[in-house]
Amino acid sequence: MAFRPLHDRILVRRVESEEKTKGGIIIPDTAKEKPQEGEVLAVGPGARGEQGQIQPLDVKVGDRILFGKWSGTEIKIDGEDLLIMKESDVMGIIEARAAEKIAA
Template identity: 75%
Template sequence: MKFRPLHDRVVVRRVEEEAKTAGGIIIPDTAQEKPSQGEVIAVGPGARGDDGKVIAPDVKTGDRVIFGKWSGTEVKIDGEDLLIMKESDI
């Protein structure tokens, strides 16, 4: 898969959380929420500041990140469910 997001956009693959609690209780699929952590797959070159210069993003490919529950837009690329979001949503 070869693609590059624009500006300050970041492509994230969700990382599935454990289906079992620390106490050993198994959580059924119907009660689990979508995970709010993931791995950065691709990063844009950065946003433009007020002076017109590009501000490099703080995250890089391979970083593990936490994001808000409603952050990003879900997309399917090469059959894989991914999220595209602004760096500020992370």
């Protein structure tokens, strides 16, 4: 199913966190928190300004983002758990180099 967010909303898939800590401790599923990192799957056209002009969004499809723990609305599309949130809920975009350092 194709989904196109409206206005300044974005569709995000959570990126799963590591199963182990840096020290090698395995984290059980019951102790895991929901990841606050995700990949943008779709973006809306942007919010309208006071003069009615559309302000394009800073995030784009494929960006890895950080968002607040309670940000967005959880939905299920084609059996996949996704989030819809406003661009203002996004704290920042993870650049490719930073993402590699986090993964290492």
